[in-house]
Amino acid sequence: MVERFHLVMGSMHERVERCGVDGEYHRVDHDGNHVRKREMHISLIVNIDFDVISDEDDDVVLALSSTKSTSTLLILYPKSSLASQRHPIQFKAPSLTFSRCDAMQLSLCLSKPAQHLKNPIMAASGSGSIMWFRKGLRIHDNPALDYASKGSDFVYPVFVIDPHYMEPDPKAFSPGSRLAGLNRIRFLLESLVDLDTSLKKLGSRLLILKGEPGQVLIRCLKEWGVKKLCFEYDTDPHYQALDIRVKEYASAAGIEVFSPVSHTLFNPADIIQRNGGKPPLTYQSFLKLAGQPSWASSPLLTSISSLPPVGDVGSCEISEVPTIKDLGYGDIEQEWIPFRGGESEALKRLKESISDKEWVANFEKPKGNPSAFVKPATTVLSPYLKFGCLSSRYFYQCLQDVYKNVQKHTSPPVSLAGQLLWRDFFYTVAFGTPNFDRMEGNKLCKQIPWNDDDELLAAWREARTGYPWIDAIMVQLRKWGWMHHLARHSVACFLTRGDLFLHWERGRDVFERLLIDSDWAINNGNWLWLSCSSFFYQYNRIYSPISFGKKYDPNGDYIRHFLPVLKDMPKEYIYEPWTAPPGIQRKAKCIIGRDYPKPVVYHDSASKECKRKLAEAYALNQKLNGQLSQEDLDNLRRKLEQDEDIEPKIRRQRQKVGHLT
DNA sequence: GGCTTAGTTGTCGGT
DNA sequence: CACCGACAACTAAGC
Known part of the structure; x- marks a missing residue:
């Protein structure tokens, strides 16, 4: 079913420099009638011939190849499909093969985008712009901000506080909102204060608004009569869905939208396209595809001397950056946390980190010490990268400068620059994988019959597994919102394939909420990795x-x-305190089972069980080619439990889960 | 299609 | 302290 159509359309791609018109398309139906389909508000005008591969009911999936020699791929979903997660549809286009589509994502990849960027229909004509901050909370290397200020009489720098993200959730297991622990909320507020301060130095300020971000933004667009809306492109599903709504409105209202990719080193869509529509699944293949960033040797815009003034805000309610207290959090006692949010702090930290050139040149991630906490073994720049207080591209360039001036240095994957590339790797795979954050419906993810045990999960989450190394890490997570990478590995392995055999999605949820650097793509990617569900498979x-x-x-x-x-x-017992003789426990004022819990599982037997279960699950995945139904999983789970009963000596003795006060 | 190779970060017991 | 092999044996990529 391949028909020929003509489409007037455009893209929100980073390289689109002018946009701002409604697009619509029509198709010829089977009877030869022209049928006008839904309007799609798309930006830049490009003329492309395309093939409809699937067009069922209201849903539209389009595969495009341009009339020119460049290959072009577009996957479009109308609004109706955004609400519900749909299974991926696989299809083949005449000029390229790809197998990705995600109901939450709209992506356009142009291999030579510049050719398509001619003849913009509508150019910005001065007047006002909105700079919508979400991530990218910085002045340096901020192309959206730069573009907003160019040729504008007024710039409205906006941040919308989403109550869902910020307001206290009394039912949550630790202070914070439903989605974010208090540490990350605090970090965000600090980042906003810093951004506001920087903007004020440039003759502007940050406008804080509250409400559902899509609604708030659309109201601002209506009220302020701006000609341009600028914001950093974001691949996370949450923003994909949000941004489509806002872009649709903006385009319908004739407002130019500029949404550059500046959060990552590369544009994930580019890399996926270069790989024939599929994301690379190994780091090495990612590196090969990615090559050098296009901007690697050209200087980034790292400073702005001034900004246009903020225009009249009309009846929109603007506030200052709220405090924790303003948001409804009482006085919560908190250990002093060594990481303050904000661009200034990020740049200071970056400068300190790269000032030791030897350290930068010899950095090898796997050799870091996860137990170093007074002076962590890594840069701890991840939370700043997460919120975009620090530009990953600027960081990358700084590292290249250091490498240039030393005799030898480490390389990816272990080097510092390699860490930034890992970040891009996970962004790319996550963007190109439907249901990346779930086991079910995720093609990359092994289907494994994880156990469901709320008691064990709570013991892990609340630092009372009885294994001091594990529990200390979980306390650091809760208190600081940050732990060393290898410490994360330890507890993630323990929760899933190592000991407790609980679902990686449960651990992912805890990390996502509590980490100050929690990042959708990276967090999910690492949980897939550590649970041997994807990327890494050596479950022994x-x-x-x-x-x-x-x-x-x-x-x-x-x-x-x-x-x-x-x-x-005593140090002889501190990693296994249950082995300490009673006299020693008394002397240490720590009776195991009373002051500190007994281990919830015996590691030796539990880990053997986990290996056995993984082996069986892997075999079934292979046999069924990864297509396991819920029933298959249930059957396997039953079988694994039966086998466990047959070998009572291996069966672990579950201790009563202790409570640590 | 079959085969080889490599894969950011395991443990244990040796040298 | 650094390195080695056994352990048991996975997958993706590339030829």
Whole structure:
């Protein structure tokens, strides 16, 4: 079913420099009649011939190839499909093969976009612009902000506070909102204050609005009569859905939309397209495809001397950046957290990190010490990258400068620059994989019959597994919102394939809420990795909850700091306090089972069980080619439990889950 | 299609 | 302390 159509359309792609008209398309139906289909408000005008591959009911999936020699691919979904998650549809286009579509995503990849950018229908004509901040909370290397200020008499720098993200949720297991722990909310507020301060120095200010961001933005567009709307492109499903709404409105209202890719080093859509429509699934293949960033050797715009003034805000209610208290959080006692939000802090931290050129040149991620907490073994720039307080591209260029001036340096994947590339790797795979954040319906994810055990999950989440190394990490997560990468590995492995055999999505949820650097693509990618659900499959390699920490920190100082109940436990027992003789426990003022819990599982038997289950699950996945139904999973789960009963000596003895006060 | 190779970060017990 | 092999054996990519 391939028909020929003509489409007037455009894109929101980063390289689109002019936009602002409604697009619509019509098709010829089977009887040869021209049928006008829904209006799509799309920006730049491009003439492209395209083939309709699937057009059922209201849903539209289009595969396009341009009339010119460049290959072009567009996947479009109308509004109606955005609400419901749909299964991926696979199809083949005449000129290229691709197998991705995500109901939440609209992507246009132009291999030579410049050719399509001629003859803009509508140019910006001065007047006002909105700079919509979401991530990208910075002045340096901010192309959206730069574009907003060009040729505008007024610029409205806006941040919308979404109550869902910010307001206290009394039912949550720790202080914070439903979606974010208090640490990250605080970090965000600090970042906003810093951004406001910087904007004021440039003759502007940050306008804080409250409400559902889409509605609020559309109201601003209506009220302020701006000609341009500028914001950083975002691949996260949440923003994909939000941005389509806002772009549709803006385009319908004749407002130019400029939405550049500046959060990552590369444009994920470009890389996916270069790989024939599929995201690369290994780091090495990603590196090959990615090559050098296009901007690698040209200087980024890292400073702005002034900004146009803020225009009349009409009846829109503008407030200052709220405090934690303003948001409804009482006085919550909190350990001093070593990480303050904001661009200034990010640049300061960056400068400190790269000032030690030897350290930068010799950095090898896997060799870092996860138990270092007074002075962490990594840069701790991740939360700044997450909110865009720091530009990953600027960071990358700074690293290249250091590398140029030293004799030898480490390389990806272990080098510092390699870490930024990991970030882009996960952004790319996540963008190109429907249901990336779930096991079900995720083609990359092994279907594994994880156990469901609320008691064990709570023990893990609340730092009472009885394994001090694991619990100390979980305390650091809750108190600081940050732990070393390898510490994250330890607890993620423990929760899933190593010991508890609980679903990685449960752990993902906890990390997503509590980490100050939690990032949708990276967090999900790493949980897929650590649970051996995707990317990494060597399920025999299990982090020991005892010896892994011990090899870095034999004295247990990390444990003593985050679990003060164990501070007087002799180092011989601190990783396995249940083995300490009663006299020692008394002397340390820590009776196991009373002051600190007994282990919730025995690691030796639990990890053997996990390996056995993974082996069986892998075999079934292979047999059924990854297509496991819910029934298949249930059957496997039953079988695994039966086998467990047949071998009672292997069956782990579950301890009563203790409570740590 | 079959085969080889490589894969950011395991543990344990050796040298 | 650095490195090695055994353990048991996975997948994606590339030829």
